[in-house]
Amino acid sequence: MSFLKPTTLAEYYATNYSKCTETFSVFASQDFLLIGMKLEFLVILPINMFGFYCILFKSTKYMKEFKWHLFHLQFWFLLLSIFYSILTTPIHFFPAQVRCSIGFLRERGVGPLFQVIVVHFVYAGIVSAVVLLFENRHRHLAPTTDFSYRIHKSPRILLGILNFSVGITNTIPVVLQEETQEFLKLKYLEVLPCPMDLYFDVCSFAQSKRITGWSLLAYLTNVLVTVEIAFFITHCFFCLRKSQLVDTFSVRTKRLQVAFFKAAIAQVAAPLVVLFLPFIMLFYLLATSANLQGLINICVLFIPANSAFSTISLLYFNAAYRKFIKGLIQVPALMEISNNRVAVASSV
Structure with missing residues (x-):
C-alpha cells in the first residue's frame, strides 16, 4: 500500500487513513476498555478497603510504626489504580508514544497533558513510599556502628525530597517538549500508519522521544532512586542475617524482623509481577512495530490490578x-x- 506524505493530521486522515484496511477486534474498542476498567474497579476497591481496615485496626503493637509505612505505600498503589481505571482510562497506541485518555477526567474537560502530569506525580508518590518503607526496615536493622546509620537522621529529609522529585523531573521533559502535537503524531504515524481513529481525537497526547537535557535529568533521577532502593534492600538483607547471629536479641524479635522484611518485599514485588506481562508486551511491540491494539488494551487492564495484588500479598505475609x-x-x-x-x- 502506497502512502502520501501529508503535512497535517487532517490531510493524513482524509487521504492515507482512508486506504487503511486494518480490522480491530472487540478487545480494541474503547467500550471494552471502559467497561473492563469499571468492572475491575468494583473488584479492586473492596479488596483495598479491607486491606486498609486490617492495617489500621488489626496490626499488632509491634507494628506501631511499620503499619503506617504499609498504609502509605498502599494508598499510592490504590491512587494509581483509581487514576488508571476510572479517572484517566488511557488507550495506549504502542509502539507510538501516544495515549488517549477516555475516562472521567476527559468528560469533565481536563486536558490530556494535565492527566499525564498527575499520573507522574502518583508515580513519584509510589517511589517515595517504597524508599521510606525499606528505610524504615533499614533503621531498625542497621547497627549504630554501621557507616549507613547516619541516614537515619536529617538526611532522611533530603531522601524524601529526592524521591518525590522523580515525578517532577519525569514531567519536565513532557511539559517543555519543543515539538508540537501535530508534528509528533504525524511522525509516529510512520511507525503506526493505521491506528484506531481515536488517535486523531483531541484526547490523544504524544510524547517526544528526543534526548534533551531535561530528559537526561529524568533518566538520572530514576537511576539514582533505583540504586537507592537496591541499596536499602540489599543492606537490610545483610543486616538481617547478622542480627540473627546476635545472642542479645530474643527469638521473637528475630522472627519479627524477618517477617516484617518479607512483608515489605512482598508488598513491593507483587505489583511488579503483575506488570511483568505488560512490560514483555511493550518490548515486543517496540521491537516488531506490530499493531495489536486489542492485546494492548488487555495489558492495560493489568495496571490497576497492582493495588489488589499488593493488598493480597500484604495480608498473606x-x-x-x-x-x-x-x-x-x-x-x-x-x-x-x-x-x-x-x-x-x-x-x-
Whole structure:
C-alpha cells in the first residue's frame, strides 16, 4: 500500500487513513476498555478497603510504626489504580508514544497533558513510599556502628525530597517538549500508519522521544532512586542475617524482623509481577512495530490490578492479618457445623 506524505493530521486522515484496511477486534474498542476498567474497579476497591481496615485496626503493637509505612505505600498503589481505571482510562497506541485518555477526567474537560502530569506525580508518590518503607526496615536493622546509620537522621529529609522529585523531573521533559502535537503524531504515524481513529481525537497526547537535557535529568533521577532502593534492600538483607547471629536479641524479635522484611518485599514485588506481562508486551511491540491494539488494551487492564495484588500479598505475609482472615473464615464454618448438629439432634 502506497502512502502520501501529508503535512497535517487532517490531510493524513482524509487521504492515507482512508486506504487503511486494518480490522480491530472487540478487545480494541474503547467500550471494552471502559467497561473492563469499571468492572475491575468494583473488584479492586473492596479488596483495598479491607486491606486498609486490617492495617489500621488489626496490626499488632509491634507494628506501631511499620503499619503506617504499609498504609502509605498502599494508598499510592490504590491512587494509581483509581487514576488508571476510572479517572484517566488511557488507550495506549504502542509502539507510538501516544495515549488517549477516555475516562472521567476527559468528560469533565481536563486536558490530556494535565492527566499525564498527575499520573507522574502518583508515580513519584509510589517511589517515595517504597524508599521510606525499606528505610524504615533499614533503621531498625542497621547497627549504630554501621557507616549507613547516619541516614537515619536529617538526611532522611533530603531522601524524601529526592524521591518525590522523580515525578517532577519525569514531567519536565513532557511539559517543555519543543515539538508540537501535530508534528509528533504525524511522525509516529510512520511507525503506526493505521491506528484506531481515536488517535486523531483531541484526547490523544504524544510524547517526544528526543534526548534533551531535561530528559537526561529524568533518566538520572530514576537511576539514582533505583540504586537507592537496591541499596536499602540489599543492606537490610545483610543486616538481617547478622542480627540473627546476635545472642542479645530474643527469638521473637528475630522472627519479627524477618517477617516484617518479607512483608515489605512482598508488598513491593507483587505489583511488579503483575506488570511483568505488560512490560514483555511493550518490548515486543517496540521491537516488531506490530499493531495489536486489542492485546494492548488487555495489558492495560493489568495496571490497576497492582493495588489488589499488593493488598493480597500484604495480608498473606503479615501474620496478624493472616490470623484475622483465618478467624473470619473459620467462624462461619463452625456455625454451620453447630447448626447441623442441632438439626440432627432435633430429628432424633
